[in-house]
Amino acid sequence: MRVELKGEVIIVGAGPSGIRTAWSALEKGFKTIVFEWDESFGGIKKLLGHSVKYPEEAKLFNKTTVVRLQYNPKGKHRLIALARGKVYEVEGERVVVATGSRDLTPAAVKIAGDRPSGIFTATEALRLINGGYVIGNDVIVYGSNEMAISLSVLLASKGYAVRLVAPEGFHSTLKNVEVLSGLITTVLGKRRVRGVVVKGLNEGNEVEEPCDTLIISRGYKPMIKLIEGLKVNIDWRTGSALVNENFEALKGIYLVGGSLAPFELMENVEKSGNLEFDTSLNHGIDIVAGKGLRFVVPQMLGSPKEFTLFYSLLKQPSRLFIPEENIEIDVSKREGYLSVRPSNNKKRLTVEAYE
Amino acid sequence: MSIEPQEKVDVAIIGAGVVGLFIARELSRYELKTMVIEKEPDAGWGATKGNAGIIHAFQLPFNSLKGRLCLEGNKMYDEISKELEVPFKRLGLLLVSINALESLMLPFVYLYFKLKGIEVHLIRNVRKIEPNLNEKASMALYFPTAGVVSVFDLVNALVENCRENGVTFSFNRKVSGIEEKKEGYIIYTDKGSVEASWVINAAGVHADEISRMAGYGGFTIYPRKGTLLILAGKRLYNHLLAEMPLKTDPKTKGGGALLTFDGKMLLGPNLIEKVSDKEDKSSAPGDFDDIIKKYQRLIPALAKVDPLVIYTGLREASNTNDFIINIPKKGFMNVAGIQSPGLTAAPAIARVVVKMLSEKGLILKEKRDFVSQRKKRKKVKELLDDINAIEELVGKEPDYGEIICPCELVSKAEIANAIKEGHNTIDGIKFHTGSCMGECQGSYCLVRILDAFTELGLKEVTKKGEGSWIVRRVEG
Numbered sequence: 001m002r003v004e005l006k007g008e009v010i011i012v013g014a015g016p017s018g019i020r021t022a023w024s025a026l027e028k029g030f031k032t033i034v035f036e037w038d039e040s041f042g043g044i045k046k047l048l049g050h051s052v053k054y055p056e057e058a059k060l061f062n063k064t065t066v067v068r069l070q071y072n073p074k075g076k077h078r079l080i081a082l083a084r085g086k087v088y089e090v091e092g093e094r095v096v097v098a099t100g101s102r103d104l105t106p107a108a109v110k111i112a113g114d115r116p117s118g119i120f121t122a123t124e125a126l127r128l129i130n131g132g133y134v135i136g137n138d139v140i141v142y143g144s145n146e147m148a149i150s151l152s153v154l155l156a157s158k159g160y161a162v163r164l165v166a167p168e169g170f171h172s173t174l175k176n177v178e179v180l181s182g183l184i185t186t187v188l189g190k191r192r193v194r195g196v197v198v199k200g201l202n203e204g205n206e207v208e209e210p211c212d213t214l215i216i217s218r219g220y221k222p223m224i225k226l227i228e229g230l231k232v233n234i235d236w237r238t239g240s241a242l243v244n245e246n247f248e249a250l251k252g253i254y255l256v257g258g259s260l261a262p263f264e265l266m267e268n269v270e271k272s273g274n275l276e277f278d279t280s281l282n283h284g285i286d287i288v289a290g291k292g293l294r295f296v297v298p299q300m301l302g303s304p305k306e307f308t309l310f311y312s313l314l315k316q317p318s319r320l321f322i323p324e325e326n327i328e329i330d331v332s333k334r335e336g337y338l339s340v341r342p343s344n345n346k347k348r349l350t351v352e353a354y355e
Numbered sequence: 356m357s358i359e360p361q362e363k364v365d366v367a368i369i370g371a372g373v374v375g376l377f378i379a380r381e382l383s384r385y386e387l388k389t390m391v392i393e394k395e396p397d398a399g400w401g402a403t404k405g406n407a408g409i410i411h412a413f414q415l416p417f418n419s420l421k422g423r424l425c426l427e428g429n430k431m432y433d434e435i436s437k438e439l440e441v442p443f444k445r446l447g448l449l450l451v452s453i454n455a456l457e458s459l460m461l462p463f464v465y466l467y468f469k470l471k472g473i474e475v476h477l478i479r480n481v482r483k484i485e486p487n488l489n490e491k492a493s494m495a496l497y498f499p500t501a502g503v504v505s506v507f508d509l510v511n512a513l514v515e516n517c518r519e520n521g522v523t524f525s526f527n528r529k530v531s532g533i534e535e536k537k538e539g540y541i542i543y544t545d546k547g548s549v550e551a552s553w554v555i556n557a558a559g560v561h562a563d564e565i566s567r568m569a570g571y572g573g574f575t576i577y578p579r580k581g582t583l584l585i586l587a588g589k590r591l592y593n594h595l596l597a598e599m600p601l602k603t604d605p606k607t608k609g610g611g612a613l614l615t616f617d618g619k620m621l622l623g624p625n626l627i628e629k630v631s632d633k634e635d636k637s638s639a640p641g642d643f644d645d646i647i648k649k650y651q652r653l654i655p656a657l658a659k660v661d662p663l664v665i666y667t668g669l670r671e672a673s674n675t676n677d678f679i680i681n682i683p684k685k686g687f688m689n690v691a692g693i694q695s696p697g698l699t700a701a702p703a704i705a706r707v708v709v710k711m712l713s714e715k716g717l718i719l720k721e722k723r724d725f726v727s728q729r730k731k732r733k734k735v736k737e738l739l740d741d742i743n744a745i746e747e748l749v750g751k752e753p754d755y756g757e758i759i760c761p762c763e764l765v766s767k768a769e770i771a772n773a774i775k776e777g778h779n780t781i782d783g784i785k786f787h788t789g790s791c792m793g794e795c796q797g798s799y800c801l802v803r804i805l806d807a808f809t810e811l812g813l814k815e816v817t818k819k820g821e822g823s824w825i826v827r828r829v830e831g
Contacts, residue, residue, distance in 0.1 A: 037761050080742060083756050083757065099761075104661070105587075107585075108662055112637065112642060115666065116818070120798075121795075123799070128805075131805070133826035135825075135826050192822060228589075236588075236659050
């Protein structure tokens with residue numbers, strides 16, 4: 001059955017950033033439609049057991065996947081979404097890509113070995129556990145980001161034997177989780193995982209740690225399949241499209257959350273969902289991620305007005321500089337945002353960080 | 356103790372790799388009872404799976420069996436891809452010179468290939484065609500007939516087409532012994548025995564063991580490991596790329612900066628010798644940097660790209676370093692040592708095999724109802740530009756609308772059909788439907804695939820057969 005839908009804001013993805021954007025859209029009085037691939041809204045936040053409030057006025061289509069996005073520079077964009085027994089033809093002035101990110105794969109973090117069963121990414125493991133499956137007995141979680149920690153604690157609370165292998169050293173203690181530091185270089189086992197090789201951070205000595213399950217939580221990549229065919233420019237630092245201060249990649253096509261940049265912290269994923277839905281396509285000022293930066297978002301400004309700048313640093317803690325604007329501040333977290341009001345005569349802002 | 360064989364066939368092929376499958380298809384043109392016996396749960400899990408999917412333009416030395424069958428096989432792929440509806444593109448290979456010495460050699464190499472009758476062009480400013488090439492790259496040889504095929508689609512298509520033409524498949528069945536009889540052979544397996552008038556040994560890395568079982572020990576397989584990296588992100592080149600080698604290595608063409616049929620960047624394979632364990636498909640920690648560094652010489656921007664998948668295959672190289680296609684004794688044929696360019700040569704190998712069988716007395720009576728055209732299963736992904744076609748499909752079968760794999764856009768109907776066809780492992784589903792093979796590598800869809808198995812009443816699902824359990828279900 002074909003169903004035609006029209007909205008002023010179409011949001012693809014009802015995870016933490018998409019939901020935040022839906023709230024923004026409703027505040028502006030826009031007729032809002034949200035499509036979600038999964039069975040219900042909330043994304044990774046819900047999988048971690050946190051409560052998520054969904055704005056009821058935004059029409060939600062669960063288990064509905066947007067498979068095509070046709071960009072129209074002069075008017076309404078068109079989307080095709082599929083659900084069981086249904087084909088949706090959707091038209092909207094503004095489209096928000098909130099498809100989130102995916103975890104880095106074992107290969108991306110250079111884990112060699114065979115390809116036995118029992119290797120999961122963090123999100124995959126969470127989905128399985130929420131789906132009523134037991135993923136193993138003796139688990140090693142590899143990573144030191146927010147997700148690695150939450151997941152380790154969650155698994156321990158469910159009775160799994162959990163060790164966390166932190167690639168950058170980790171100094172706090174976690175309840176019922178043994179913490180090791182090192183880099184996992186190889187996974188052992190041909191059929192099912194039977195251990196990993198952990199290389200020490202300082203001496204580089206290698207130790208075999210037996211386990212039957214390896215969960216990888218070493219970072220993310222934006223999922224931007226939907227805009228791949230469109231004429232967007234990709235920033236290799238974020239792995240997503242270049243955006244302006246409205247987080248617009250093309251006129252009326254916005255990116256938020258994990259699909260905008262590989263954010264590690266939930267608060268930034270959500271914060272990036274606050275859209276004003278302005279449009280400003282004239283490309284005025286470049287924002288450049290300089291020394292010490294992993295990425296910045298946005299990467300360009302249409303006009304020199306106040307905007308929110310998201311940053312991710314290679315090391316923490318750091319002192320952040322924007323020399324062109326004489327901004328110099330201490331930042332305690334590796335990833336965050338600040339408000340910047342650029343002066344009129346600049347063509348370029350460089351963001352740098354020093355230890 | 357003697358047990359009557361459970362099954363009797365005219366031809367038993369041991370090994371459901373691409374070689375065994377092409378032979379089976381060739382035989383299925385005739386009035387014969389053909390069976391393929393495979394130890395793995397699905398087809399193509401040996402050297403075939405570790406392949407890069409490249410259809411080579413040539414193989415040196417030209418006068419070797421592999422050299423001749425490579426050229427012949429290459430020519431056959433247009434028709435094969437049409438008949439079997441398998442994605443195949445002649446992307447062309449650029450053999451690039453990066454330093455002065457290589458550039459100096461290039462015109463001579465060009466003339467050599469010309470003389471040998473290979474279609475080749477001399478490209479003067481190769482960076483015009485591939486702007487991301489190293490700044491030092493100037494000249495290149497262009498081989499337009501080199502291509503890339505979807506190996507998984509090819510394997511699936513061959514199995515389907517063979518089945519349609521009456522070939523039977525026996526998976527999860529390991530051959531343990533072969534006994535010569537007055538007429539033919541008895542093949543003993545872990546699941547009963549099979550009597551066959553002809554046995555064709557296409558057992559890949561295990562071909563020497565199978566041959567010895569049949570009483571012929573004339574060759575040894577020395578597997579050579581090769582690791583490949585699939586990269587994430589937008590592709591940086593549009594042709595198959597390799598650096599002009601200053602010296603040819605008889606053991607490897609040296610890999611390349613390659614592409615998969617669907618445009619993903621693929622680097623490798625490298626070469627590791629002296630593999631003692633024929634099931635050892637493990638990569639080494641050093642492979643990542645070695646492979647990326649090697650091809651950064653061609654495309655410097657590869658430094659900024661993340662690997663998505665690393666995989667390792669075993670080349671089934673023999674002590675002769677050439678293909679071994681022989682009939683050492685009546686009723687028993689070896690098709691062994693099919694190293695690179697085995698995938699390219701496979702259809703030509705199959706023709707040679709059938710011709711040899713016929714010369715040795717196998718009676719070939721053409722079937723009147725042979726179906727050469729395989730009809731591809733419907734994939735939602737391939738219909739997305741035609742909304743009317745999707746509407747019709749989803750209207751008829753609602754599950755085509757439910758997308759399980761958001762990266763590769765695989766529907767629940769496609770997953771369920773594959774399960775119903777007997778692909779009962781996660782790897783089997785993956786290679787059959789393309790799910791779990793995209794950007795997220797299954798992070799999103801694995802749980803949904805497991806649920807689909809449960810819905811169809813299959814509870815014990817493994818990744819790739821015995822011992823590779825994935826999850827247990829919470830009871831109650």
